[in-house]
Amino acid sequence: MPGPEALPDEFALIARLFAPLAKDAPGAYGLLDDAATIAVPPGDELVVTKDLIVEGVHFLPNDPPDLVARKLIRVNVSDLAAKGATPLAYLLGVVLPRGVTFDWMKRFANGLAADQARYGMTLIGGDTTASDGPAVFSLTAFGTLPRGSIMRRGGAQAGDLVCLSGTVGDAALGLKVLKGELPWLDEASRAGLIARYQVPEPRPELGVHLRGLAHAVLDVSDGLVADLGHLCEVSKVGAEIEAALLPLSSATQAVLSREPTQIGTVLTGGDDYEILFAVPPSAFPAVQSAAASRRVPVTVIGRVSDGAGVRVIGPGGMPLAVKGGGFRHF
Ligand SMILES: [Mg+2]
Structure with missing residues (x-):
């Protein structure tokens, strides 16, 4: 040969x-x-x-x-x-x-x-x-x-809704599966999570429709909390999100039901390449209908506030402290 x-x-x-x-x-x-x-x-x-x-x-x-x-x-x-x-x-x-x-x-x-x-x-x-x-x-x-219509990271205002396209956490969990973790997970879920890590799904069809509606936008590459932190820092605001509102795939739900502490991976893992944005409540219906027409799921996960930093309300209603690659309870 x-x-x-x-x-x-x-x-x-x-x-x-x-x-x-x-x-x-x-x-x-x-x-x-x-x-x-x-x-x-x-x-x-x-x-x-x-x-x-x-x-x-x-x-x-x-x-x-x-x-x-x-x-x-x-x-x-x-x-x-x-x-x-x-x-x-x-x-x-x-x-x-x-x-x-x-x-x-x-x-x-x-x-x-x-x-x-x-x-x-x-x-x-x-x-x-x-x-x-x-x-x-x-x-x-x-x-x-x-010309002039680029959406920036700055511009979020207190009272804006914090919105996220698609689902969060799949790519980071997919990387864990590739590294041999979560061995108990079923084959279909493993394949789905790995696919999300290897072939992300960017959202240009949603992005163009956010022009003129969203106050601040970025894509999630470093991790949800870190990237929301970047948006808040440039916008000079704070934000509060709720873990219970996070859009999760069935595979990620399966992981969390067996290993609840993986919520830390979901919140801080990277590579999702979804769009995270702040939009005033008055503009949200327009965002929703644009997203629905393009078949891109969009979920409200929290609110922009005065102040600084990102607060995460945990699954049990308790605040979670999220730091770097991990998280801890107060
Ligand atoms: Mg980016």
Whole structure:
């Protein structure tokens, strides 16, 4: 049997794997030029964000390469979504360790193809190099929105409702399952939690509808309490959320019913890539109908208050103190 095909040189790699991803972007010039151009509709402006992922830190060497690529796109789309932008294009930086096969990169490119189609983006350029270190993939994403309409982290006001899309905690529990924890959990729940960790579900279709309604928005990547803390800090307000109001998947409910202390993981775990926002009660019905029409669940989990910091009311009505990676009862 022939061995795995080694990587071709950089130019052949671009021609075979990356140029097909750029064919729908006229300003990418087939990835044959020094730079690309991005046409922005009149009245719009570009929103730019970058997230990179490192082998051994953000993904494991034996993770499926298409899922690594999809997570790379999705964590960036999530940042665009939180700002109310529509995804448009991206630049890709690739650092490959020696020994990566053509098949691995082909599967990686297939993952990019699937998700750039899903989110309406095209590759417009990038750079590739080899090194003796781990694999590193860096993506710079561009989105558009009407000039001046970007949603910021600051702007939340006392009395606003604290809202969250989707469910919380699944990704952090999925990582625990991958590490061999929660061995008693049923197979379907395990698979569902792992999927949420490996392939998050960003919400650009909700983000664009929050423009003009939400006072402050971010996406949850560091953990619910930490990210709400970031929003409060920039907005110079406090917030109180109730554990009993948190939107939970059936798998996470199953975990909590057997191990109630995992509420700490749900509150502080990261990687959910849901949208967390503050909206005045008067604007909430409009948010609700926009979210329902896009089939994105949105849940009110608390309220913005004067002051500073995040207070969490626990399942039994007792305040929980949440600190860093864990939590403790008062
Ligand atoms: Mg973010």
